[in-house]
Amino acid sequence: MPCEHLVRAWLARSLVSQSDSDDLIQEAYCRLSNVEAFEQIARPDAFFFQTVRNLLLNHIRRARLVRIETVAELDELGLADNAPSPERVTGARRDLERVRACIADLPERCRRVFELRRIEGLSQREIAERLGVNENVVEYEVARGLKLVVKALRARGGDMADFSRAGAVR
Incomplete structure (x- = not known):
């Protein structure tokens, strides 16, 4: 990665030992090697940096003993946020693409009504x-569309529990 030297410099400023830095970067490379769809990652350098920070x-x-300087450096960077990990973001993007593909396969009128209601948020009356x-x-086509999308996701091996937790299926 072209940004590896920047990550190493940040780790050094955070008072992480050279051997720990090597381990963290190696583990990040291992995690990156498991990513299936790199084309969905808008900023690979930021993805790599966030992966190292999460590690x-x-x-x-x-760790049982942590240098206070390291904790202070992490606090300054705001790493204790509740943002999803890069892995979760990538997985969610992949799931979204699967849902979009299922919606695109709906019959024309059903797809149009479903998109207006579920994606654009228009009321039944407006549609x-x-x-x-x-x-x-409109009510019939939205219900039909939802049933067809759920059926298609299941047929494609989708875990509907993941989609419902994410709010994709209500």
């Missing part, structure tokens, strides 16, 4: 007026 946090949590159909048709 360092895990290392510090497991009915826009498409010149009855509100009952």
Whole structure:
């Protein structure tokens, strides 16, 4: 990675030993090698840096003795945030693409109604007026679309528990 020297410099400023830095970077490379869809990562350098930071946090949590300077440096960087890990972000993007593909496979009217309701957030009345159909048709097509998307995700091996936790399926 072209940014490895920057990560090493940050680790040195955080008073992480050379051997621990080597271990953290090696572990980050191992994690990166398991990523299936690199094309979805907008900033590989930031992804790599965040992976090393997460590994360092895990290392510090497991350590019995931690230098106070290291903790202070981490506090300054705001690493104790609740942001999802890069791995979770990548997984969520992959799941989103699977859902989008399922929506794209819906019949035309069903897809259009489903997108207007679930993605754009229009009311049933607004959709009915826009498409010149009855509100009952809108309700039926949204329910039909949701059933077809869930069925397609299951057929493609999707774990619906993951999608429902993420709010993709309500």
